[in-house]
Amino acid sequence: MPNQNQTPATDDTLLIEIAELIVTAVNLEIPPTDIEPDAPLFGEGLGLDSIDILEISLVLSKQYGIQLRSDSNDNISIFGSLRSLTAHVAEHRTK
Amino acid sequence: MSTTTHFPLITHSSLDAAVAYRNGSVITARQFLHGAHKVASTLPEKRYILNTCQDRYHFALGFAATLIADCISLMPSSLTTETLRSLQRLAPNYITLDDDDINKRLQADTPPHQQEITKVPQVKAAQLAAWVFTSGSTGSPVPHPKRWGSLVKNVRIEGKRLGLQDGANHTIIGTVPPQHMYGFESTVLVALQSGNAFDAGRPFYPVDIHNTITATPQPRLLVTTPYHLHSLLASEIEVAAVNLIVSATAPLSKELAVEAEGRLQSHLLEIYGCTETGQLATRRPAESAEWQLFDGIQLTMEGDKVTASGGHIDQPITISDRLEITRHNHFLLHGRSEDMINIAGKRSSLSYLNHQAIAVEGVEDAAFFMPNNKTEKQISRLTLFVVAPTLDSRSLMRALRDRIDPVFLPRPIIFIDALPRSKTGKLPQAALIALVEANAEKS
Numbered sequence: 001m002p003n004q005n006q007t008p009a010t011d012d013t014l015l016i017e018i019a020e021l022i023v024t025a026v027n028l029e030i031p032p033t034d035i036e037p038d039a040p041l042f043g044e045g046l047g048l049d050s051i052d053i054l055e056i057s058l059v060l061s062k063q064y065g066i067q068l069r070s071d072s073n074d075n076i077s078i079f080g081s082l083r084s085l086t087a088h089v090a091e092h093r094t095k
Numbered sequence: 096m097s098t099t100t101h102f103p104l105i106t107h108s109s110l111d112a113a114v115a116y117r118n119g120s121v122i123t124a125r126q127f128l129h130g131a132h133k134v135a136s137t138l139p140e141k142r143y144i145l146n147t148c149q150d151r152y153h154f155a156l157g158f159a160a161t162l163i164a165d166c167i168s169l170m171p172s173s174l175t176t177e178t179l180r181s182l183q184r185l186a187p188n189y190i191t192l193d194d195d196d197i198n199k200r201l202q203a204d205t206p207p208h209q210q211e212i213t214k215v216p217q218v219k220a221a222q223l224a225a226w227v228f229t230s231g232s233t234g235s236p237v238p239h240p241k242r243w244g245s246l247v248k249n250v251r252i253e254g255k256r257l258g259l260q261d262g263a264n265h266t267i268i269g270t271v272p273p274q275h276m277y278g279f280e281s282t283v284l285v286a287l288q289s290g291n292a293f294d295a296g297r298p299f300y301p302v303d304i305h306n307t308i309t310a311t312p313q314p315r316l317l318v319t320t321p322y323h324l325h326s327l328l329a330s331e332i333e334v335a336a337v338n339l340i341v342s343a344t345a346p347l348s349k350e351l352a353v354e355a356e357g358r359l360q361s362h363l364l365e366i367y368g369c370t371e372t373g374q375l376a377t378r379r380p381a382e383s384a385e386w387q388l389f390d391g392i393q394l395t396m397e398g399d400k401v402t403a404s405g406g407h408i409d410q411p412i413t414i415s416d417r418l419e420i421t422r423h424n425h426f427l428l429h430g431r432s433e434d435m436i437n438i439a440g441k442r443s444s445l446s447y448l449n450h451q452a453i454a455v456e457g458v459e460d461a462a463f464f465m466p467n468n469k470t471e472k473q474i475s476r477l478t479l480f481v482v483a484p485t486l487d488s489r490s491l492m493r494a495l496r497d498r499i500d501p502v503f504l505p506r507p508i509i510f511i512d513a514l515p516r517s518k519t520g521k522l523p524q525a526a527l528i529a530l531v532e533a534n535a536e537k538s
Contacts, residue, residue: 027476027506028506029506029507043496044493044496047492047504047506049501049502049504050299050501051322051438051439051474051502054299054300054322054323054326055326055474057300057326058301058326058329058330061301061330061331061332062331067300067301067302067330067332068300068302069300069302069303069306070298070299070300070303071303071306
């Protein structure tokens with residue numbers, strides 16, 4: 001069920017929760033709070049690559065019931081930053 | 096063994112047979128040859144071509160056009176800035192073909208004599224089709240020549256092994272890129288040389304793989320790697336059945352193989368080979384750990400060195416892996432040489448990566464270390480020990496990104512005052528392990 005009544009507070013909670021999932025999923029040796037919400041997750045920013053994306057997508061599917069797919073047109077923007085990923089999860093989560 | 100002087104570009108029984116499927120539509124042999132001639136007519140002769148097409152059909156068109164124009168394909172193992180610099184040295188003025196280029200060249204005016212496709216081009220067996228690169232043990236990529244005849248003989252034997260010659264119209268789905276030697280041989284070339292078809296896409300997420308399988312006519316094959324299989328099986332989604340799963344690039348555990356066979360209602364065959372030799376053997380890991388050599392290939396053992404010869408191999412080639420010949424035409428694989436590393440199916444050597452790190456301005460000494468993590472569940476990343484008093488993680492990472500494929504970028508980087516080198520300058524593995532342990536205790 002898409003969550004219609006997001007408050008900024010729940011957004012932030014989800015943001016931290018997803019930051020923690022990322023750090024655990026791909027074994028980053030940094031605290032989750034070090035991930036800048038608006039910095040790119042790929043390349044120069046956090047430095048993730050396509051292997052990480054697959055790992056993270058797996059964790060997201062287990063935790064939130066989201067199945068990512070390449071043909072959805074906003075696939076690149078989803079992994080643009082922690083904030084965009086959080087927004088996508090908030091909108092599409094089924095659990 | 097063979098005195099054949101030419102091999103056809105494709106072996107489809109009719110020009111109306113399917114060569115590829117793209118977004119649900121069929122591309123026939125006639126359309127493929129028409130496109131290949133068209134692209135070839137835009138290429139100058141005797142040039143080097145770097146084919147970076149993401150679309151597998153575009154890649155195949157570019158490869159076929161390169162052959163027709165008597166040009167040579169360049170197949171590096173990565174596309175970092177540093178790799179492109181080395182390519183420019185080894186193959187000056189190479190031409191890059193990407194998806195946009197193919198589209199543009201397909202729209203070029205076709206010479207009148209090529210407008211009607213009536214026969215399949217024959218290519219000289221001795222023609223140099225590609226230079227395939229390995230990391231080597233120095234800082235420069237090492238080129239290996241691939242002649243058309245050798246490539247053809249190799250994938251024809253593969254096609255038989257995979258059961259692609261049974262008269263049915265098979266379609267190959269690949270999660271591996273066509274630029275990777277394994278993807279090149281086992282999704283594109285094997286289809287062209289067994290009269291079958293490939294899917295032009297490259298499904299990434301588990302749902303993508305399932306959707307592509309569902310959209311592909313039967314019989315269909317999934318050509319993939321242990322890393323992609325692991326994520327597919329871990330996703331817990333329903334996966335449509337395939338007729339055969341093919342895996343390569345890293346050994347697959349029996350457990351994962353059995354699970355994959357069950358979930359995809361299929362057999363799973365693994366292929367063994369390396370860039371230098373091409374494909375040499377297959378096995379079905381659910382049933383046996385032993386590899387069965389391709390017909391015509393011989394292995395000979397001298398001391399602890401194994402040499403492969405025969406079949407598609409023109410000159411005997413020494414294999415850097417540790418093999419044990421168990422009986423006629425069979426062997427066990429005991430591991431890769433210590434310098435070789437494999438992350439998610441990509442190969443490099445520690446010595447190559449060390450050269451790249453030391454070449455960064457401000458780096459005085461550096462050594463990569465591969466943690467010994469045997470599980471398939473988590474991909475191991477490299478640790479980099481570095482002596483670089485004037486650099487920080489961010490600036491070093493930026494410099495490394497130009498030189499090293501993303502999968503080999505270090506995670507973490509550990510700055511130290513000096514590496515524990517012996518008096519002869521060697522870096523004993525035990526000393527590195529001690530450093531890793533000391534660092535783990537600190538954090």
